[in-house]
Amino acid sequence: MKKKIAVGLSGGIDSSVAASLLQEQGYEVTGVTMRFHVTDVVDVAQQENIQSASEVAKALNIDYRIIDFTEQFRRIVIDYFVKGYEQGETPNPCFICNRYIKFGALWEACKDLGFEAIATGHYACIRYNEQKQRYQLLANPDISKDQSYFLAGLSQTQLSHIVFPLEKYTKEQVKVIAAQKKLPTVSRKESQDICFVPDGEYPKVIEQFAQQRFLPGHFLSTDGAILGQHKGLHYYTIGQRRGLHISTGEPVYVCAKHANTNAIVVGERNALYCAHFFVRELNIVASELLETLQEHDVQISVKTRYRTQAKRCIVHALLPSDYKVPNGKDVRLTPEALFRVTLLEKDFAVAQGQVAVFYGAGEVLASGIISKIEGHFSLSP
Numbered sequence: 001m002k003k004k005i006a007v008g009l010s011g012g013i014d015s016s017v018a019a020s021l022l023q024e025q026g027y028e029v030t031g032v033t034m035r036f037h038v039t040d041v042v043d044v045a046q047q048e049n050i051q052s053a054s055e056v057a058k059a060l061n062i063d064y065r066i067i068d069f070t071e072q073f074r075r076i077v078i079d080y081f082v083k084g085y086e087q088g089e090t091p092n093p094c095f096i097c098n099r100y101i102k103f104g105a106l107w108e109a110c111k112d113l114g115f116e117a118i119a120t121g122h123y124a125c126i127r128y129n130e131q132k133q134r135y136q137l138l139a140n141p142d143i144s145k146d147q148s149y150f151l152a153g154l155s156q157t158q159l160s161h162i163v164f165p166l167e168k169y170t171k172e173q174v175k176v177i178a179a180q181k182k183l184p185t186v187s188r189k190e191s192q193d194i195c196f197v198p199d200g201e202y203p204k205v206i207e208q209f210a211q212q213r214f215l216p217g218h219f220l221s222t223d224g225a226i227l228g229q230h231k232g233l234h235y236y237t238i239g240q241r242r243g244l245h246i247s248t249g250e251p252v253y254v255c256a257k258h259a260n261t262n263a264i265v266v267g268e269r270n271a272l273y274c275a276h277f278f279v280r281e282l283n284i285v286a287s288e289l290l291e292t293l294q295e296h297d298v299q300i301s302v303k304t305r306y307r308t309q310a311k312r313c314i315v316h317a318l319l320p321s322d323y324k325v326p327n328g329k330d331v332r333l334t335p336e337a338l339f340r341v342t343l344l345e346k347d348f349a350v351a352q353g354q355v356a357v358f359y360g361a362g363e364v365l366a367s368g369i370i371s372k373i374e375g376h377f378s379l380s381p
Contacts, residue, residue, distance in 0.1 A: 002026055002028040003026075003027050003028065003116050004027075004116050005115060006031075006110040006115040007019040007022060007029055007032065007118075008034070008102060008121075009033050009057065009064070010121065011050065011053040011188070012049075012188060013190070014122075014123075015056075016121075017165075017166065017169075017177050018165040019031060019056065019060055019062065020183065023060055029062045030062060030065060030115070031053060031062055031063070032066075032067060032106070033050055033053045034067060034106055036069050036070040036196075037070045038196040039196075050066060052188060055185075056183060056184060059183060059184055069101060072101060073097075073101060073196075074209075076096065077096055077100070078196065080093065081096075081206070082206050082210050084353045085206050086214075086259065087259050087353070090237050090352065090354050092354055092355045095149075095150055095152070098154065099158075106118070107161065111161075117161045117162065118161060118163070119165060121166055122150075123140035123145040123167075123171075124138065124164050125139070125140060125168070126162055132288065134156055134286070135159035136286075137152065137285055138167075138364070141168065142169070145170070149303055159285075202234065202235075203232070207234070215232060217230055217232075217262035217264065218230070218263050220265050221266065222265060222267040227248065227266065230264050233259060236254050238257070238350070239253055239351070241253050253271070254266055255267045255272055273347065274373045275374065275375035276374040277370055277373045277374065278374075279341060280338055282338075284333070284366045285364050285365055285367070286363070286366065289366055290318075295317060297316050299313070299344070301360070302347075302358050304347055304350045304351075304354055311345040312344040313341050313345075315341055315358065316340040316342065318333075318339075321336075338371070339358075339366070350370060352370055352373060353370065354369075355370070356368055356369070
């Protein structure tokens with residue numbers, strides 16, 4: 001009997017090739033697209049995606065469904081996104097969407113409809129390790145397209161019913177497959193923006209849903225001198241250089257945003273290489289990591305943004321208070337548990353609110369939200 005699988009069709013080339021590959025493998029494939037109302041401009045883009053996805057379903061001769069997630073998307077993703085900027089952080093909505101919407105609410109809806117698994121066109125790999133008795137989330141061989149970073153918030157339960165058909169393919173190989181199969185998405189332009197922020201207009205979307213008004217405030221130097229006035233915290237991100245309109249004789253970058261005083265601190269580039277940071281809201285993919293951290297520090301790698309190289313770091317041994325049962329066999333963490341991280345390599349513009357993903361030998365070990373940054377990086381003792 002064929003296994004029933006729901007494929008998230010975005011209207012792009014990756015998901016359409018994923019659906020085609022699964023069909024070849026003998027799955028009973030149904031295309032599913034999420035719809036949600038944010039703004040009229042987003043609605044237009046979504047309708048174009050739905051039209052493209054329906055054409056793919058027709059070309060593959062598979063069933064196709066559209067499911068509305070407006071309420072869940074606003075409550076979980078947009079509220080998180082806006083709240084992050086209100087608190088002076090730099091949130092990552094795609095990470096949250098994957099965890100709670102695409103592989104959360106969407107999967108629950110698909111399961112209720114009788115599907116046994118869900119698939120997408122993500123570039124990542126899932127394997128079950130018999131020896132470790134758990135699922136592994138692995139990076140895609142095409143490092144330039146690997147999306148394991150955005151998927152690092154998934155649980156073992158979620159990983160158990162997800163399929164990534166593009167796990168071994170590069171982007172170029174996917175384009176070749178789409179051309180060979182004459183899929184209608186073969187020449188469709190890819191979208192690089194966050195799906196609910198058209199044309200990179202972050203401030204407009206934030207202002208539409210914010211519970212408080214963003215006001216102008218001071219640009220401050222690292223020693224507290226007033227250098228000028230900013231337009232509002234939501235216009236700026238850590239590491240930003242352009243658009244500051246500050247004249248100091250030297251290039252300056254956004255180093256910190258303080259929501260409590262509505263001030264933005266700017267400084268030289270060297271001020272953006274931190275030495276230590278803390279990570280909250282931990283998701284542990286590799287359970288053996290927790291067992292080790294009960295007693296020892298661990299040297300692994302961490303990515304603090306999607307478009308960065310993983311850097312060597314030390315995750316320090318956890319505190320007894322981080323565990324629900326200190327000194328016991330139960331290695332579950334409390335909600336307040338933190339990773340304490342020391343960087344062994346320079347990492348530019350580490351930002352509060354962004355996602356930290358920890359890797360070992362190409363495997364995702366854990367993830368969480370960067371909550372606090374301390375000290376300047378130095379190679380000297």
